[in-house]
Amino acid sequence: MTEGVLDQSRELDRFLADVERRALRIAEIAVRDRDDALDIVQDAMIQLASRYAGRPADEWRALFYRILRNRIFDWQRRRKVRGRVIAWWTGGVADEGDEAPDPIEAAPSLAGGPDARLESAEAMQQLEAALGRLPARQAEAFMLRSFEGLDVAETALAMGCSEGSVKTHHFRATQALRAELGEHWP
Numbered sequence: 001m002t003e004g005v006l007d008q009s010r011e012l013d014r015f016l017a018d019v020e021r022r023a024l025r026i027a028e029i030a031v032r033d034r035d036d037a038l039d040i041v042q043d044a045m046i047q048l049a050s051r052y053a054g055r056p057a058d059e060w061r062a063l064f065y066r067i068l069r070n071r072i073f074d075w076q077r078r079r080k081v082r083g084r085v086i087a088w089w090t091g092g093v094a095d096e097g098d099e100a101p102d103p104i105e106a107a108p109s110l111a112g113g114p115d116a117r118l119e120s121a122e123a124m125q126q127l128e129a130a131l132g133r134l135p136a137r138q139a140e141a142f143m144l145r146s147f148e149g150l151d152v153a154e155t156a157l158a159m160g161c162s163e164g165s166v167k168t169h170h171f172r173a174t175q176a177l178r179a180e181l182g183e184h185w186p
Contacts, residue, residue, distance in 0.1 A: 008053065008054075008057075009053070011057055012048075012049060012053050012057075012060070015057065015060050015061075015064075016045050016048070016049070019061070019064060019148075020041065020045070022147055022148060023041045023044065023045075023064070023065075023068055024037055024038065024041050025147070026068065026072075026143050026147070027040045027041050027068065027071075027072060029128055029131055029132060029139070029143070030072045030076070030136070030139075031072060031075055031076070031079075032132075036075060040068070040071045040072055040075055041068065043071050044064060044067040044068040044071050045064075047067050047071075048060065048063060048064050048067055061148070061150060061154060061158075062150065062154040062155075062157040062158045063157075063158075065144055065148065065150065065155075065158035066157060066158040066159070066160065069140060069158060069159065069160075126181055127177070127181060130176075130177055130180045130181055131143070131177070133180075134173055134176060134177070137159070137161075137165075137169050138169045138170075138172050138173035138176070139173060140159060140169070141155060141159065141166050141169035141170040141173055142169075142170055142173035142174065142177070144158055144159070145166070145170050146170075146174075152166050152167060155170075
Protein backbone atom coordinates (compact mmCIF):
# COMPACT_ATOMS: atom_id res chain seq x y z
CA MET A 1 0.00 0.00 0.00
CA THR A 2 1.24 3.46 -0.74
CA GLU A 3 1.68 5.95 2.08
CA GLY A 4 -1.21 8.12 0.80
CA VAL A 5 -3.65 5.22 0.74
CA LEU A 6 -2.53 4.14 4.20
CA ASP A 7 -3.00 7.67 5.56
CA GLN A 8 -6.49 7.87 4.05
CA SER A 9 -7.35 4.47 5.53
CA ARG A 10 -6.25 5.65 8.97
CA GLU A 11 -8.22 8.85 8.58
CA LEU A 12 -11.33 6.88 7.61
CA ASP A 13 -10.85 4.62 10.64
CA ARG A 14 -10.63 7.68 12.91
CA PHE A 15 -13.72 9.19 11.31
CA LEU A 16 -15.75 6.00 11.78
CA ALA A 17 -14.59 5.64 15.39
CA ASP A 18 -15.60 9.25 16.00
CA VAL A 19 -19.16 8.92 14.62
CA GLU A 20 -19.91 5.38 15.78
CA ARG A 21 -21.43 6.15 19.18
CA ARG A 22 -23.57 9.05 17.97
CA ALA A 23 -24.72 7.11 14.91
CA LEU A 24 -25.73 4.23 17.16
CA ARG A 25 -27.75 6.63 19.34
CA ILE A 26 -29.52 8.03 16.25
CA ALA A 27 -30.31 4.53 14.96
CA GLU A 28 -31.52 3.37 18.40
CA ILE A 29 -33.89 6.30 18.66
CA ALA A 30 -35.21 5.63 15.17
CA VAL A 31 -35.66 1.85 15.35
CA ARG A 32 -36.02 1.24 19.11
CA ASP A 33 -33.91 -1.92 18.99
CA ARG A 34 -30.22 -1.99 19.92
CA ASP A 35 -29.32 -5.06 17.85
CA ASP A 36 -31.02 -3.70 14.74
CA ALA A 37 -29.40 -0.30 15.34
CA LEU A 38 -25.97 -1.95 15.55
CA ASP A 39 -26.60 -3.73 12.24
CA ILE A 40 -27.77 -0.52 10.59
CA VAL A 41 -24.72 1.45 11.75
CA GLN A 42 -22.37 -1.34 10.69
CA ASP A 43 -23.97 -1.48 7.23
CA ALA A 44 -23.70 2.30 6.87
CA MET A 45 -20.02 2.22 7.85
CA ILE A 46 -19.26 -0.59 5.43
CA GLN A 47 -21.01 1.20 2.59
CA LEU A 48 -19.14 4.44 3.30
CA ALA A 49 -15.81 2.62 3.44
CA SER A 50 -16.41 0.54 0.33
CA ARG A 51 -17.98 3.18 -1.90
CA TYR A 52 -16.78 6.57 -0.70
CA ALA A 53 -13.40 6.08 0.97
CA GLY A 54 -11.73 7.76 -2.00
CA ARG A 55 -13.81 10.93 -1.60
CA PRO A 56 -12.37 13.92 0.28
CA ALA A 57 -12.56 13.50 4.05
CA ASP A 58 -14.65 16.65 4.48
CA GLU A 59 -17.48 14.99 2.51
CA TRP A 60 -17.62 11.85 4.66
CA ARG A 61 -19.80 13.24 7.47
CA ALA A 62 -22.70 14.25 5.21
CA LEU A 63 -22.34 11.10 3.11
CA PHE A 64 -22.28 8.87 6.18
CA TYR A 65 -25.44 10.38 7.67
CA ARG A 66 -27.19 10.14 4.31
CA ILE A 67 -26.29 6.45 4.15
CA LEU A 68 -27.37 5.95 7.77
CA ARG A 69 -30.68 7.67 7.07
CA ASN A 70 -31.31 5.44 4.06
CA ARG A 71 -30.47 2.30 6.06
CA ILE A 72 -32.91 3.36 8.79
CA PHE A 73 -35.66 4.00 6.23
CA ASP A 74 -34.98 0.62 4.61
CA TRP A 75 -35.28 -1.08 8.00
CA GLN A 76 -38.53 0.75 8.77
CA ARG A 77 -39.97 -0.18 5.37
CA ARG A 78 -39.07 -3.86 5.86
CA ARG A 79 -40.54 -3.76 9.36
CA LYS A 80 -43.80 -2.29 8.10
CA VAL A 81 -44.11 -4.90 5.34
CA ARG A 82 -43.23 -7.67 7.78
CA GLY A 83 -45.92 -6.41 10.17
CA ARG A 84 -48.52 -6.49 7.41
CA VAL A 85 -47.54 -10.01 6.37
CA ILE A 86 -47.61 -11.26 9.96
CA ALA A 87 -50.96 -9.59 10.58
CA TRP A 88 -52.40 -11.18 7.43
CA TRP A 89 -50.86 -14.59 8.16
CA THR A 90 -52.03 -14.68 11.80
CA GLY A 91 -55.43 -13.17 11.10
CA GLY A 92 -54.57 -9.73 12.44
CA VAL A 93 -52.66 -10.78 15.56
CA ALA A 94 -48.96 -9.94 15.58
CA ASP A 95 -46.47 -11.51 17.95
CA GLU A 96 -46.23 -9.63 21.19
CA GLY A 97 -42.43 -9.63 20.98
CA ASP A 98 -42.42 -7.91 17.58
CA GLU A 99 -43.37 -4.49 18.86
CA ALA A 100 -41.64 -4.47 22.27
CA PRO A 101 -39.01 -1.73 22.15
CA ASP A 102 -35.68 -2.28 23.84
CA PRO A 103 -34.73 0.45 26.31
CA ILE A 104 -32.11 2.87 25.06
CA GLU A 105 -29.09 3.00 27.28
CA ALA A 106 -28.52 6.36 28.89
CA ALA A 107 -25.31 8.05 27.84
CA PRO A 108 -22.96 8.13 30.82
CA SER A 109 -21.66 11.49 31.91
CA LEU A 110 -18.19 11.85 33.35
CA ALA A 111 -18.96 15.25 34.89
CA GLY A 112 -20.09 15.73 38.46
CA GLY A 113 -21.02 13.27 41.14
CA PRO A 114 -23.73 10.64 41.25
CA ASP A 115 -26.52 13.22 41.59
CA ALA A 116 -25.33 15.15 38.54
CA ARG A 117 -24.95 11.94 36.53
CA LEU A 118 -28.44 10.80 37.52
CA GLU A 119 -29.92 14.17 36.61
CA SER A 120 -28.07 14.14 33.29
CA ALA A 121 -29.22 10.59 32.53
CA GLU A 122 -32.83 11.47 33.34
CA ALA A 123 -32.66 14.57 31.16
CA MET A 124 -31.22 12.51 28.28
CA GLN A 125 -34.00 9.95 28.67
CA GLN A 126 -36.58 12.74 28.52
CA LEU A 127 -34.92 14.16 25.40
CA GLU A 128 -34.78 10.75 23.69
CA ALA A 129 -38.43 10.10 24.50
CA ALA A 130 -39.42 13.53 23.18
CA LEU A 131 -37.36 12.98 20.01
CA GLY A 132 -39.20 9.69 19.49
CA ARG A 133 -42.50 11.56 19.48
CA LEU A 134 -41.40 14.11 16.85
CA PRO A 135 -42.10 13.54 13.16
CA ALA A 136 -39.17 11.61 11.67
CA ARG A 137 -37.87 14.48 9.51
CA GLN A 138 -37.90 16.91 12.43
CA ALA A 139 -36.07 14.47 14.70
CA GLU A 140 -33.53 13.76 11.98
CA ALA A 141 -32.86 17.44 11.34
CA PHE A 142 -32.53 18.13 15.05
CA MET A 143 -30.11 15.25 15.67
CA LEU A 144 -27.92 16.06 12.68
CA ARG A 145 -27.77 19.79 13.45
CA SER A 146 -27.66 19.70 17.26
CA PHE A 147 -25.93 16.41 18.09
CA GLU A 148 -23.67 16.05 15.08
CA GLY A 149 -22.98 19.72 14.45
CA LEU A 150 -23.62 19.53 10.72
CA ASP A 151 -24.29 22.87 9.10
CA VAL A 152 -27.45 23.53 7.10
CA ALA A 153 -25.89 22.55 3.75
CA GLU A 154 -24.43 19.29 5.10
CA THR A 155 -27.72 18.42 6.78
CA ALA A 156 -29.62 19.10 3.55
CA LEU A 157 -27.25 16.80 1.69
CA ALA A 158 -27.57 14.09 4.35
CA MET A 159 -31.37 14.35 4.43
CA GLY A 160 -31.81 14.71 0.68
CA CYS A 161 -33.82 17.93 0.90
CA SER A 162 -33.39 21.67 0.48
CA GLU A 163 -31.66 23.91 2.98
CA GLY A 164 -34.96 25.68 3.59
CA SER A 165 -36.58 22.38 4.57
CA VAL A 166 -33.73 21.69 6.99
CA LYS A 167 -34.23 25.09 8.62
CA THR A 168 -37.97 24.54 8.89
CA HIS A 169 -37.66 21.00 10.32
CA HIS A 170 -34.96 22.06 12.79
CA PHE A 171 -36.93 25.10 13.94
CA ARG A 172 -40.14 23.11 14.46
CA ALA A 173 -38.26 20.36 16.30
CA THR A 174 -36.57 22.88 18.57
CA GLN A 175 -39.86 24.60 19.33
CA ALA A 176 -41.62 21.30 20.08
CA LEU A 177 -38.79 20.09 22.29
CA ARG A 178 -38.65 23.38 24.20
CA ALA A 179 -42.41 23.22 24.76
CA GLU A 180 -42.25 19.63 25.97
CA LEU A 181 -38.98 19.69 27.90
CA GLY A 182 -39.07 23.19 29.33
CA GLU A 183 -38.62 21.93 32.88
CA HIS A 184 -35.83 19.50 31.96
CA TRP A 185 -33.81 21.58 29.54
CA PRO A 186 -32.75 25.25 29.56
